[in-house]
Amino acid sequence: MRHVPSVRRQIKVDETCSLCNEYQETTLHILWLCDHAKAVWQSVLCFAKLYQRNFRSFMDVVEAVMEQRPAFTVAFFSTIAWSLWERRNRIRENQPSWPLHEIGNRIKEMVVEFFNAHEQVSCSAPRIPRARWAPPPAGSYKANFDVALFEESNFAETGVVFRDCMGEVIGALSQKILLPQSVEHAEALAASRAVQLATELCLFDVIFEGDSLRVITAINSAEACRAMFGHIIEEIRGHSLSLARCQFKHIRREGNSLAHALARRADLIADNDIWVEELPIDLDG
Ligand SMILES: [Zn+2]
Numbered sequence: 260m261r262h263v264p265s266v267r268r269q270i271k272v273d274e275t276c277s278l279c280n281e282y283q284e285t286t287l288h289i290l291w292l293c294d295h296a297k298a299v300w301q302s303v304l305c306f307a308k309l310y311q312r313n314f315r316s317f318m319d320v321v322e323a324v325m326e327q328r329p330a331f332t333v334a335f336f337s338t339i340a341w342s343l344w345e346r347r348n349r350i351r352e353n354q355p356s357w358p359l360h361e362i363g364n365r366i367k368e369m370v371v372e373f374f375n376a377h378e379q380v381s382c383s384a385p386r387i388p389r390a391r392w393a394p395p396p397a398g399s400y401k402a403n404f405d406v407a408l409f410e411e412s413n414f415a416e417t418g419v420v421f422r423d424c425m426g427e428v429i430g431a432l433s434q435k436i437l438l439p440q441s442v443e444h445a446e447a448l449a450a451s452r453a454v455q456l457a458t459e460l461c462l463f464d465v466i467f468e469g470d471s472l473r474v475i476t477a478i479n480s481a482e483a484c485r486a487m488f489g490h491i492i493e494e495i496r497g498h499s500l501s502l503a504r505c506q507f508k509h510i511r512r513e514g515n516s517l518a519h520a521l522a523r524r525a526d527l528i529a530d531n532d533i534w535v536e537e538l539p540i541d542l543d544g
Contacts, residue, residue: 390511418521446471
């Protein structure tokens with residue numbers, strides 16, 4: 260038997276932002292909240308406006324941009340984010356980097372050039388249809404589950420919603436979970452909670468839908484899951500035996516939006532909430 264060290268090796272890293280030397284260097288800080296990043300974003304009107312909102316993670320900023328903006332703005336946004344990260348790495352290594360006040364204009368030129376060059380290609384590119392939630396067949400139920408991660412807290416949040424063949428909500432849950440090791444780990448926990456909740460709600464014919472392909476594939480695989488979250492996959496398989504019929508399916512994120520909204524809502528609550536046959540007022544309708 261191999262010797263397993265009892266104490267995990269820890270690599271010490273300097274977590275203070277290397278640009279402002281003031282705050283913890285989270286992704287949200289370095290790409291959005293740090294004065295260096297702010298100076299660039301605030302030089303572009305459509306991004307400056309986003310500072311009226313409080314974001315809990317940089318992914319939330321990305322989502323806000325993706326939701327409403329045309330392709331050019333999304334490309335502009337991504338390229339600025341990339342350049343801020345690049346700049347941070349260059350400064351840490353004492354390499355020359357672009358002055359802050361020039362970044363906005365330089366990136367705009369790059370993106371305009373890119374769009375001009377690719378205009379004809381993008382006109383003929385096939386559009387990927389948006390994934391939409393579809394109701395389950397009559398007599399069965401569909402459970403959508405998702406997670407939201409907040410970089411600056413020690414929690415992830417899970418959301419689960421059960422709907423019937425008419426699309427009516429049968430039950431919904433928002434719950435905080437402690438310190439998952441990865442997004443997939445959190446997704447696996449959300450799936451596990453969804454399966455347990457099915458038995459608690461006496462729903463025995465259920466299609467479970469999540470947007471983590473890796474987790475859905477692991478549950479559906481005939482083989483033992485060797486990932487860090489393998490024990491949770493085993494637990495899901497075990498619990499699902501108590502259901503008469505169940506399937507696990509992958510859905511793209513747009514089709515899973517209600518579960519995602521519930522997960523983000525868990526942040527507002529103390530521990531967990533289960534709503535049966537109705538949604539919290541702010542998500543209803
Ligand atoms: Zn900083």
